[in-house]
Every structure is written in structure tokens, then in C-alpha cells.
Amino acid sequence: AQSVAQPEDQVNVAEGNPLTVKCTYSVSGNPYLFWYVQYPNRGLQFLLKYITGDNLVKGSYGFEAEFNKSQTSFHLKKPSALVSDSALYFCAVRDVTGGSYIPTFGRGTSLIVHP
Amino acid sequence: DGGITQSPKYLFRKEGQNVTLSCEQNLNHDAMYWYRQDPGQGLRLIYYSQIVNDFQKGDIAEGYSVSREKKESFPLTVTSAQKNPTAFYLCASSEIGQGAFFGPGTRLTVL
Numbered sequence: 001a002q003s004v005a006q007p008e009d010q011v012n013v014a015e016g017n018p019l020t021v022k023c024t025y026s027v028s029g030n031p032y033l034f035w036y037v038q039y040p041n042r043g044l045q046f047l048l049k050y051i052t053g054d055n056l057v058k059g060s061y062g063f064e065a066e067f068n069k070s071q072t073s074f075h076l077k078k079p080s081a082l083v084s085d086s087a088l089y090f091c092a093v094r095d096v097t098g099g100s101y102i103p104t105f106g107r108g109t110s111l112i113v114h115p
Numbered sequence: 116d117g118g119i120t121q122s123p124k125y126l127f128r129k130e131g132q133n134v135t136l137s138c139e140q141n142l143n144h145d146a147m148y149w150y151r152q153d154p155g156q157g158l159r160l161i162y163y164s165q166i167v168n169d170f171q172k173g174d175i176a177e178g179y180s181v182s183r184e185k186k187e188s189f190p191l192t193v194t195s196a197q198k199n200p201t202a203f204y205l206c207a208s209s210e211i212g213q214g215a216f217f218g219p220g221t222r223l224t225v226l
Binding site: 009034036041042043044045046049090101102103104105107108 | 119121146148150154155156157158160163165170173205207213214215216217218219220222
């Protein structure tokens with residue numbers, strides 16, 4: 001079985017400050033991990049993914065995420081937040097060895113960046 | 116441009132009426148998916164398809180039906196059996212096991 005948790009419904013940060021959006025996962029094998037962003041009334045946009053290799057993954061719009069196997073986490077980070085980063089963020093996981101190619105999505109975290 | 120399109124953007128349905136949501140992709144992806152999004156509940160998988168003429172039920176398939184007659188098309192029908200169909204519907208496609216590309220969504224409202 002595979003599952004993903006986003007423990008925060010909402011994250012508030014001031015513009016220019018670093019931001020972190022948390023994600024933890026559970027799989028029986030090895031994970032593929034993904035982050036997506038959704039702006040109001042739009043589809044999801046792919047930000048970045050971890051498949052294998054370097055634990056620090058860099059993605060679109062200055063975002064990065066760190067894969068931590070011991071803590072089963074894949075937190076999304078950005079060094080300096082912009083007001084335009086305000087959106088809904090989804091983490092997703094797929095168990096590579098679990099036989100399913102369908103990712104499981106978290107419930108989403110609303111990021112609000114204040115001017 | 117390569118991408119995935121959904122139509123219509125907004126759809127209104129009367130009680131007891133079936134409606135069909137369109138999803139087309141020109142990315143040559145084998146896999147296609149339909150998700151339902153409700154506030155605070157994230158994305159829930161309705162149906163998915165790995166190959167033409169084959170599809171599988173997701174977590175909330177009751178009251179929905181799909182077809183996959185062509186690789187690029189994966190329409191979703193919301194039937195009158197779906198008791199609470201008002202939601203935002205998202206279609207996606209991917210190479211098997213890779214990150215998904217999402218369409219812009221269709222917002223369905225029951226009158």
C-alpha cells in the first residue's frame with residue numbers, strides 16, 4: 001500500500017522569507033515522489049520529481065525538495081518566497097515496487113505568501 | 116503545442132441528466148486518468164486507462180463511466196447514478212510511472 005500525508009492545510013510566509021511545505025509518505029518498496037502546484041480554477045502543474053540519485057531535487061520556479069529516506073519525507077522548499085507563489089501544493093507518491101503505476105496524492109497545502 | 120485539453124470549462128447539469136466531459140491529449144502518452152477534486156479532499160481517482168480499449172476503476176468509480184477507443188481521447192460520463200456530482204474534474208496523462216500532465220479542468224455544477 002502507498003500513502004502520502006501533508007500535515008498542514010495552510011502555510012503562511014512573508015515575501016522574501018524561506019518557505020517549506022511538508023510531505024511524508026509510506027510505501028512498502030522504493031518511492032517515486034512528485035510535487036505539483038495548482039492555481040485557482042486551473043489544472044495541476046508539475047514542479048519536480050524524485051526517482052533516484054541525488055536527494056536534493058531542483059524544479060521549476062526556484063523550488064527544490066529534499067528526499068529523506070530515514071524520515072520518509074519529501075519537503076518542498078524555496079529560499080525566498082514570492083507573492084506569486086501563493087497557490088495549492090500537492091505531493092504525490094508511487095510505490096515503484098508495489099506493482100501499481102498510479103500515484104497517490106496528498107490532500108494539498110495552501111501556501112499564502114504575504115507582501 | 117503538445118498538451119492536454121478538457122472541454123467544456125464549465126458545465127451545468129440538471130438532476131437525472133447524463134453529461135460527458137471531454138479529454139484529449141497529443142503527448143502520445145499511454146496512460147490517462149480522471150480525478151475528482153472537492154475542497155479539502157485533494158484528488159480522488161475515478162478511472163484510469165493504461166492502453167486503448169482498456170480501463171480500470173479507481174477509488175470512486177460509482178456513477179461514472181469512461182471509454183478509451185483512441186489513444187488520445189478518454190471521455191468521462193457522469194451518469195444520473197452519481198448522487199453528488201458537483202465538483203472540479205481533472206484529466207491527466209502520463210508515460211507509465213512518470214509524472215502526470217494535467218488538463219485545465221472542468222467545473223461541473225448540478226442545478
